[in-house]
Amino acid sequence: MIITNKFNIPEVFVNVMKRPQYSKGRADLSATEMLNSPRIVQLRKKHFDEIEVDVSDNYWSILGTAVHGILEHGKADNHINEERLFTKIEGWIISGAIDLQIVNEDGSITIQDYKNTGVWSVMNEKIDWEYQLNIYAWLVERVKNIPVKRLEIVALLRDWSRRDAESKAGYPQAPIIVLPINLWPYDQRESFVIDCIKSHSNAQMDAEMGESLPECTPDQMWEKPTTYAVMKEGNKRATSVHETQAEAQEALKTVKGVANIVIRPGERTRCENYCNVNKFCNQYQKYLEEKNDSL
Numbered sequence: 001m002i003i004t005n006k007f008n009i010p011e012v013f014v015n016v017m018k019r020p021q022y023s024k025g026r027a028d029l030s031a032t033e034m035l036n037s038p039r040i041v042q043l044r045k046k047h048f049d050e051i052e053v054d055v056s057d058n059y060w061s062i063l064g065t066a067v068h069g070i071l072e073h074g075k076a077d078n079h080i081n082e083e084r085l086f087t088k089i090e091g092w093i094i095s096g097a098i099d100l101q102i103v104n105e106d107g108s109i110t111i112q113d114y115k116n117t118g119v120w121s122v123m124n125e126k127i128d129w130e131y132q133l134n135i136y137a138w139l140v141e142r143v144k145n146i147p148v149k150r151l152e153i154v155a156l157l158r159d160w161s162r163r164d165a166e167s168k169a170g171y172p173q174a175p176i177i178v179l180p181i182n183l184w185p186y187d188q189r190e191s192f193v194i195d196c197i198k199s200h201s202n203a204q205m206d207a208e209m210g211e212s213l214p215e216c217t218p219d220q221m222w223e224k225p226t227t228y229a230v231m232k233e234g235n236k237r238a239t240s241v242h243e244t245q246a247e248a249q250e251a252l253k254t255v256k257g258v259a260n261i262v263i264r265p266g267e268r269t270r271c272e273n274y275c276n277v278n279k280f281c282n283q284y285q286k287y288l289e290e291k292n293d294s295l
């Protein structure tokens, strides 16, 4: 991996990046990798030495690691911090590092995962958290043979505002909140893990055979579709927004006064801004070509 420092950020941050603390150990796949797009995982493996990452892109990750480190000092007698568990299934070694396991009085375990995140994320459903914690629950029961009773996200809200907490309905009342996460039955967790492994295994086979990798889905690309806004002359806000031009045309007919349709082009936010293999990805390069052709 090539580390760049485009904004002349102090050396200590560069050194932190050069000395990563995270390791998935001897595993083929970690729980977080399992949830990632198989295309991204394979492209990262193939182009690891050519991938460029700027120090500035790592800010939130450094902060997250620092928070995890300091919270270990809050450990109680019935807490197990940062335990990495390993197991083998379908020929793959899977691992997961669990932020905190709380041993309950009846011997069962509550799993907590810390998330440095924004308020928006806790006010909107984030299914990936449910997937991740259920993989951890599967690991704990499979490896340690101890029942898991509860799953919780401990959200540390970096953009929390006291004023919004006082005035907005449903807004979190404190900058640290605990979100209960739906715990699936064991068989459902295991089927989910097997499905994920199959997707990664197929992608790995494609990579080894030199065949096209499976494409990222709209969700994996954080795709926002193109929309069509009906705008009344003089107004800054759209009168209505539609998924197709035809729907917008129909809506336009009902507007009194002068109005027109403004096309709001869609985007693939992750591909454009957050995927460090985008220059090696033919799916994204093709999308860019098509986008340029349509201009």
Ligand code: SF4
Binding pocket: 037, 039, 040, 043, 216, 220, 221, 268, 270, 271, 272, 275, 277, 278, 281, 283, 284
């Ligand atoms: S650039 Fe987009 S399509 Fe390509 S691997 Fe990254 S997220 Fe997937």
